[in-house]
Amino acid sequence: MNSIDISYLNLFGVSEKQINSILKSALSKGGDYADLYFESSSSNEISLRDKIVSSAGYHVDYGMGVRVLKGDQTGYAYTEETTLENMQNAALTASSIAINSKTVIEPVNINKIHSFKKNSRYSQIVTWDSISVNYKKIILSKIDEQIFLADSRVVKVIARISDSESKVLFVNSDGVSFSDCRPMFSIAVSVIMKDGSRTENASVSRSFRGGVELISDNLIDSIINEVITKCSFLFKATQPKGGQMSVVMGSGSSGILLHEAIGHAFEADFNRINTSIFSDKLGKKICPDYITVVDDPTIPYNRGSLNIDDEGNIAKKTYMVKDGILTSYLHDKISSDFYKTEPTGNGRRESFRHMPLPRMTTTYMEDSNCKEEDLIKEVKKGVYVDNFSNGQVQIGVGDFTFYVKSGFLIENGKLTKPIKDINIIGNGPQALSDILGVANNLKIDNSTWTCGKEQYCAVSCGMPSILVNNLIVGGVE
């Protein structure tokens, strides 16, 4: 007989019998489907400022959410106390989405249980709760000291380590259950440098799903070198003259272009209600043959990785665009039922307080056969950009933007003047067809990317260098 991991049942103080009873309540007014999402999270952070490790924090968040579906309608309620009474009340509240329905179905007994104790994509050798605050203090002090040693223009450093662990138990009325332990950590460093009368700032972060063993000297050194390089660069840079021009996007964090310009518009909730500019494009050619875009939660220890999504579907690699053709949207249960297709494992939620939505995980473009230097040579007048802070998209019209912290002008095929602090704007479908070349240098960016579509979810992105025509580059006269 299949049984849920007893340690998770104990963690939330529930039995399988009680779970069945809550699911029954959730379906009692005629819902088609119900699921229960139990979550116990703890997180820590510690930070250094003005050379002192002067602040630490520890946070606990605990509760369970009940979701009921009636067709494409959703009822959702949660409780922060997992007493049977509170859970039953939450179930009854969520069940009212189906009020006036005459047919009542019973939940199926648990028959499919996923556990990732042995095959997790983010197994930990050394867990974060097993190490002392002192270990983190040593890392922060080392970062601080090395940054001040590296450049005399440094006046301020803020460094921070945060880690979290979320234990999730899920059961639905179709008899599917999973338990999963999801770690995450990030190291973030900001510096302020002064050079004469000018002051500039730069920030760098790294984030992974995994244990303490992923922190290495190489990782720390790369953060230190990158933050100094980025901040130093800004003293040479200015805002360029703006306008419509060609843009070469360097490998790595340029994946923000995919996330904003393509990824969101391919999330099936927008397409299901016909508000995405790609709503009628499934199966159609939307860009040149040499473009393939994937959402991939399978990369070990990656910030965007998942064993299983928050609806009990194994998280898997999905080709959104293959050889220029839109091959799949990213689905949650509601949209995969609507499109009568297999779930893609993209039903995600911020926490037990939120209902799942179709969300990206790690989104990247696969390599093609150009070289980055050849893409640059193609451009007579344009910009090369490889350092970004944030982006946004308007799903309906497809206009996307991303903010460039730094880059270069391209003049007659060569990188010339350093530039900074410009917004770039384009239109998704147009920009896709205006990608003139894709390089062979794919890089996944491991910064602390967080997507804010209604709820906050950890994501990641990547990209080989590409050349895009006719984007609008911000600038001054």
Next chain:
Amino acid sequence: MINNKDLVLKSLDIISSKGCKNARVTLSQGKQTLFSVRDLKLDRLQNSESTSLYIQLYNNGKYGAFSTNKTSLIDLDNFIDKALSITKLINTDECRDLPHIDSYYKGDKTYEDLCQYDNSIDSISNEEKIENAINSCSEVDLSNSIITSINCDFSDYKEYSCIADTNGFIGESKISNFFINGECSIKGENDSRPEGWWSESSIFYTDLKKEGVCTKAYERALSRLNSRKVKSKKYNLIIENIVVSRLIAPILSALNGGSIQQNNSFLIDSLGKKIFSDKLNIFDSAHQKRRSGSRYFDSEGVKTTERYIIENGIVNLFFINSYFSKKLNMPITIESSSVPTLEWKSGLSLDLPILISQTDEAILVNGFNGGNVNSTTGDFSFGINGFYVRNGIIKHPINEMNITGNIIELWSNLEMVCSDFRESGKWILPSVMFGGVNFNGL
């Protein structure tokens, strides 16, 4: 389980009994309902009740900030043990301390109710909330083939919070809020689906403007049809009141004590200096009744004051909390603004249509799309949409363009402040016009 104020005081007792002499405990208990109606059918209902206990320990200069939503006495005791053990390992920072008691809000009979809570909130039925959303959707004719989707959310929120510290400060507050948001998507050219939105909010249910929300969302979507880019050059920039906050926020952020202390502000050394246009006056209306954000004390218990943040272009105030007060050796002011108010001192009644009619050439911005500000230099670049204005008339919508410049320079070129502030929302901001802003398009 212990509730509300008793839980806060009990937590302080436990902390003190374990040897920590200085601490602050903040309890927040919130409840929210949301009903979302799409194309006249209930699409989502959500019900949330949350508790958060936030504990700040100042143990002889060793500081930690901790939060939990597990508030049984056993859980709390264990949690505080862990918090204290972590704090002990942190380095001493003498600037970490509670505020001096002179800076606290102490209450007074002269202090009037700021009217932040509607006692009727629990009496409004779910059926009425759903009906509000359906009625709003019904304002738009769904049989109109241009419409792809019309959505209306009705939500309400209430929160009780209690702050207490070992200096003896205790402050309680209750707030309520009602929201109605409409979103409309229509068929545009080349497979595009322009969207429009509108929202209203209020502290009191009877103040909520429920009518016209989805109509405005539909009209705003319709106004975006046939958008196009215009030539890159400097234009006058008119900003509609609903999005002015995007350009005020960088100023308020730069006045924050943390930014000043870290040299991460483009307004360092600006206190008492004329930095912006004479026309820029930002007042903190902290005690305005029936206005979200009004308060008598901040999250440290420090009393709020109604005063100018910027007056006639002169920077009048940095936001200094207890920590940065010691770091910067400056007096505590307040941790942040309460109700930022962009004042029009001309006394003339001027709204957006009049301003447009008096303008030779400009771009009217009614939405932002991404962008950011360099916090150290004030350089900015934002994506925008809006309308091209010529000879006092809106000619056509524009999209896929950026504005780029520097925040200080932008607000130095402030030419006009209207009097058309919205009645809802935390910030009181009218439409404004700037001269000579770089627009990047064709």
